[in-house]
Amino acid sequence: MVEIFLARLHELMVVLYALSVLLYFIDFLHSNRKANSIAFWLLAFVWILQTIFLILYMLKTGRFPVLTIFEGLYFYAWVLITLSLVINRLLRVDFTVFFTNVLGFLIMVIHTFAPFQFESRVMSEQLVSELLLIHITMAILSYGAFSLSFVFSLLYLIQYDLLKQKKWGNRLLRIADLTKLENMSYVLNVIGVPMLILALILGIQWAFIKLPNMNWFDTKIIGSFVVLSVYSFNLYLRVRKDIHGKTIALWNVGSFLIVLINFFLFGRLSSFHFWYS
Incomplete structure (x- = not known):
């Protein structure tokens, strides 16, 4: 049950991230401040969820999560989202923000739908189907x-x-x-x-x-x-x-x-x- 809940939460993060990328694209083309603001807060929510998962994982394993490819991907996605939020707020370089988020979305998708992260084979197959x-x-x-x-x-x-x-x-x-x-x-x-x-x-x-x-x-x-x-x-x-x-x-x-x-x-x-x- 917990595994299913976590899988759904990760899928929600992917959907929210996709919406954020879409809005950042609109801002990239037209310097739309409203679209930029909504995209920023959607991405900030994704970052909060990712940070919580990251802290819980470190508490569970008792180490920094970079020793496996699976852990490295998650931390890499977290770093990209963090940098994107910082760049968006401090530097205002829209071109960089958009493409950083496309790359971040790619890494998050690879991590979220990687079948080896779940012990249950049925759960892995279901996630790939989704x-x-x-x-x-x-x-x-x-x-x-x-x-x-x-x-x-x-x-x-x-x-x-x-x-x-x-x-x-x-x-x-x-x-x-x-x-x-x-x-x-x-x-x-x-x-x-x-x-x-x-x-x-x-x-x-x-x-x-x-x-x-x-x-x-x-x-x-x-x-x-x-x-x-x-x-x-x-x-x-x-x-x-x-x-x-x-x-x-x-x-x-x-x-x-x-x-x-x-x-x-x-x-x-x-x-x-x-x-x-």
Whole structure:
């Protein structure tokens, strides 16, 4: 019973950490102080839980937890979170904070879902299954965000064409204005990109545990990283190059076509995803 409770508590920390990374990503792009503040306090809560576990473990073992890989990973994750909180409060280097937290999330996932940390084989198998479930859920949610982003971009192009041709009517009035459509498409991409990053981290961890001989050049894996790269470049064009309007809408529509290819075509060609589906 205690083992199950601790496993759930560690999973809660992973979820809270994922939310924190998502909010730090929003702050990274837009210097959003509200998002930064919420992310900081979520991460602070995770740090408090980790610190409690760390102290209890030291009291139980009577030594500093760095003598095994398992212990080292946990302490490493704790150090990264501590440094992230300190940097966020004292140095205000948002770029460093975001990527430090992505690395910290990766280490925490490796530690949390490592099957050898539990004496019960059943508990270990259940935890690995839940890791897969979280990976799939986050991947689908990211694809859902990209799908809605595509819809808004498509509506943008339709509205743009109606305005250009001066076709006034009910259809024009029922579609939102161009600025709102573009902003909604962008916001959904801002949500989708970090969620896909986290989903890939979780998926890679699951593969290391369950498929040690897996082909890392599998079409689905390559396709997922292509999708991530395309949408990351989309955000780069929007934020750094200040590209707006029809150009970014067309790029977003094209990006979604890659999502469809990856989801339907590469999913069928993939021996990896066919194995667990």
